[in-house]
Amino acid sequence: MRRRTTPQAWALRCRIILACADGTSNKDVAAQLGSTPHAVGRWRARFIEHRIAGLGDMPRPGGPRTVTDEQVAAVVTKTLERKPNDATHWSTRSMAQEVGLSQSTVSRIWRAFGLQPHRSETFKLSTDPYFIDKVHDVVGLYLDPPERALVFCVDEKSQIQALDRSQPVLPMMPGVPERQTADYVRHGTTTLFAALEVATGKVIGSLHRRHRAEEFKAFLITLDKQVPAGLDIHLVCDNYATHKTPAVKKWLLAHPRFHLHFTPTGSSWLNLVERWFAELTNKRIRRGVHKSVQALEADIRTWIATWNSDPKPYVWTKTADEILERLAGYLNRIPDSED
Template sequence: MSELVTVGGVAVARAAVAIELSEADRVELERQVRAGGTPQRQVLRALIVLLAADGNSNAAIAAELGICVDTARKWRARFVAKGAVGLVDAPRSGRPPVYTATDRARVTAWACSLPVDHDVPLSRWSTTELARQLLTDGVAVSVSTVRRWLAGDALKPWQYQSWIFVRDPDFETKAARVLDLYARSWQGRALGADEYVICADEKPSIQARDRCHPTVPAGPRQSMRVNHDYRRGGALTYLAAYDVHRAPVFGRCEQSTGIDPFTRLVDQVMSVEPYASAARVFWIVDNGSSHRGQAAIDRLAQRYPNAVMVHTPVHASWLNQVEIYFSIVQRKVLTPNDFPDLAAVEQRLATFEERYRAAASPFNWRYTATDLRRQLSRVDDHETAIADRLAA
């Protein structure tokens, strides 16, 4: 098998490079040809080698595949020299980088700093502001490039989270008491069958917003529509007491918060069974003015000797399970707010209580005192890390 090659204007016959395929190489090349996901350029190169191995000349291969002879000769020789690896494109240098590693590091440094620390009148960075800041450093970077760099480093400086440092020196002790009650334990002893745990709180400033146009119900490919304009119909406070282990809810509406409204909620619960004759009823409350401090504890004990008030730590209302019920009320009853007057709000809340009690079950509370200790340990580590970073 030979081919004609022009040398100095004279056609010279030259033997084509012979190819002998191993069984494994042939199987692999045929697989590449058949596979639907193989790039077409790779399929062409595999066909060139297979036809060459069957004894075809470069000219015959070129005619068969509709390519030039030089292409057939190139990939034939590449396979002989390097095997199957020779059929893969060699790595290319590509376009020279526009930005240096220092430019990218500068973006990261700005994103990981607070604007106010550099006398920049911003509360947080955006991609646009970062690109503008880099321009003052003499680096012209597009907003899309800044966004891509930040995404590569999983940085989102425009987002923020807030937190509260633990201020109560007895935070763990107070929180652990609440968590132990949820686990039906008090001062190391299991609660009896005639002992109950109640979570109570107030949800103030519930408005009656009378929409200027009727609310339109949902339809095909259309969500419910609520008019933006409304007339204010006043506001009320919703007080609720939630039995942690039995799930009934006792609620009432008042004009405002205060000792007297909260006392009426307590009377509403403690005047009915099983709480009226219970051995003990634990009332878990936060540090709101209606039930704050030792005075509130004494006031409750004097009114109901079998009632024990337990306060959550300061800034720990999340430990009070009635807040979960309030979130349900907010989502299912009060949003969107469309009530003609406060009487309609009160009626809706009372009716929802009945509906909730009919199907309610205790919340699946799984946060324990052990989880609390683990979390407080992480908080301590976080505070230490911040202090070390500020001192550096």
């Protein structure tokens, strides 16, 4: 009972037997050790019949194994290293036919080893020559923001379409989901410029029909008016050409409290406002029905106001070194990644 390597389940059974040896009733032993009288009686009877060996786990019922370790290894190896001749990935049926096992057996093996051939995810590795420096810069802003300054994640969500369904939407009913026609009518597009304040989660948004440098400069002017004059403004943005035009650079020189920090190319996941754009798309735009651009813009402004009434900041947790270490793991899995 006092051995440190003894499993806790066995140690409890030993304590039950020692307590019973003192003449305590099953009910009192159960109350003392946090068990049940039925369990105490069972282990007492097992000990009387089999002594110490009776405190172990008995063989469980069921038939013997019909799938060997070699067959399991064959399924896993084929799943990871080969593809079927007539498809891009394995299904439980095709793999079962290939190895001569049942479909349910293949499914159990895949679940045990965490294999999901039907799933595929996307990724993109940045080729920015200053990738490491930019990651340290942006992540440093998130984890250790400068004093007397606000950090904003800025980007534009362009080409937001005002879509109206060609026929009325059928509402949801018990057992029947909401139904929309597959075709739609376009009524124009708009562009949302948004700045997500990292500390509070509040969003400053501005809608424009185009997304040129002129509109980006106007959005910077809006930020300048809404942020208190005594604070510096650090903007995390991507490498879109409109962020680096001569007109924008000239305006930034005239407003030295603005500091731009660029994410690496192909690394939009570093910009937290992209996560907020996903919220906007999922909760307001994707299934929305808008008969005009004005209706779409009014809907977006209402959603931003609702968000700002109870904002929720996105908390960045990974350090730059953790991100780079994770990236190195991906590179090790890609052939010829050193090129």
